[in-house]
Amino acid sequence: MTDSARIVASHGRVYIVETATGQRLSASARGKKSDFACGDLVDIQVLNGEQAVIEKVQPRQSLLYRSDQWRSKLIAANVTQIVIVVAPVPSYLDELIGRTLIAAESQDISPLILLNKCDLPEAAAARDALAYYEKLGYPLLALSAKEDASPLRERLQGHISVLVGQSGMGKSTLLNALIPEAGARVNDISTALDSGKHTTTHATLYHLDSQSDLIDSPGVQSFGLAHIKAEALPGLMPDLSPFVGQCRFHNCRHRQEPDCAMRQGVTDGAIAPSRLALLQRLQDELAQGNAW
Numbered sequence: 001m002t003d004s005a006r007i008v009a010s011h012g013r014v015y016i017v018e019t020a021t022g023q024r025l026s027a028s029a030r031g032k033k034s035d036f037a038c039g040d041l042v043d044i045q046v047l048n049g050e051q052a053v054i055e056k057v058q059p060r061q062s063l064l065y066r067s068d069q070w071r072s073k074l075i076a077a078n079v080t081q082i083v084i085v086v087a088p089v090p091s092y093l094d095e096l097i098g099r100t101l102i103a104a105e106s107q108d109i110s111p112l113i114l115l116n117k118c119d120l121p122e123a124a125a126a127r128d129a130l131a132y133y134e135k136l137g138y139p140l141l142a143l144s145a146k147e148d149a150s151p152l153r154e155r156l157q158g159h160i161s162v163l164v165g166q167s168g169m170g171k172s173t174l175l176n177a178l179i180p181e182a183g184a185r186v187n188d189i190s191t192a193l194d195s196g197k198h199t200t201t202h203a204t205l206y207h208l209d210s211q212s213d214l215i216d217s218p219g220v221q222s223f224g225l226a227h228i229k230a231e232a233l234p235g236l237m238p239d240l241s242p243f244v245g246q247c248r249f250h251n252c253r254h255r256q257e258p259d260c261a262m263r264q265g266v267t268d269g270a271i272a273p274s275r276l277a278l279l280q281r282l283q284d285e286l287a288q289g290n291a292w
């Protein structure tokens with residue numbers, strides 16, 4: 001008999017699935033296929049009280065993965081919100097925000113920029129720097145995970161969210177504040193699946209309530225952009241998109257070409273120079289086939 005279940009943890013080729021009744025089973029894919037992600041809805045065949053086989057994945061609302069020149073690795077499926085965690089100290093990479101926002105736009109996922117560590121005096125300058133994104137229409141939430149993470153809890157309501165951020169921004173602190181048992185549960189799953197083997201990167205889905213889930217995937221800093229066509233990039237950047245089609249040459253690369261509307265936009269102050277530079281870097285990376 002085939003059942004429907006959600007993947008709530010992925011650990012290399014082994015998964016934990018949760019059925020509609022809340023039963024958790026360890027599951028692996030039939031054959032060599034293993035391109036499933038945490039958050040995926042899958043058809044399973046239950047083998048016994050502990051094990052199942054994943055037959056196939058159900059259509060996805062969104063898919064996030066890490067990619068490099070050689071391969072891509074699925075991270076989270078059906079996510080509806082990406083929370084980009086940044087902090088004033090250690091300083092965050094603006095590049096990661098830009099890339100993650102494009103990945104979010106390309107999958108129709110709502111981004112939320114979260115400025116953590118607002119108890120620190122350096123937060124004011126970070127807040128000012130992030131105002132550029134707010135002007136573009138991206139929501140910004142400033143808080144201190146150490147003092148009170150509840151403003152984030154409200155923003156997660158009704159979503160399947162994933163936390164993204166560089167090391168040191170406070171993702172673990174946030175996760176522990178939102179889901180006190182998170183640390184313990186991750187260890188349970190790791191122990192069950194690893195049985196002493198070297199721990200691989202895994203993603204885990206936590207239920208916040210019946211409508212809200214949070215996926216934690218340690219080590220994820222940004223998501224793959226290799227699936228995006230270079231020509232589509234400006235349309236995924238709200239500050240650049242109004243200038244699409246305005247350059248003299250329809251195939252303008254916005255470098256040395258005369259009458260380039262994007263470069264004019266930078267001169268006029270409508271586009272931050274760093275944003276046009278990001279577009280150009282991504283164009284080059286995609287042309288060479290090595291986008292992150």
Ligand SMILES: Nc1nc2c(ncn2[C@@H]2O[C@H](COP(=O)(O)OP(=O)(O)OP(=O)(O)O)[C@@H](O)[C@H]2O)c(=O)[nH]1
Nearest residue numbers: 116117118144145146166167168169170171172173
């Ligand atoms: N002042 C201040 N420090 C914080 C806050 N949130 C986290 N920190 C500190 O920042 C450091 C990094 O926090 P973590 O939660 O470990 O960060 P992380 O993003 O999970 O980093 P990795 O574990 O390396 O992936 C720790 O020393 C935390 O105590 C905050 O709101 N205010």
Ligand SMILES: [Zn+2]
Nearest residue numbers: 247252254260
């Ligand atoms: Zn141009």
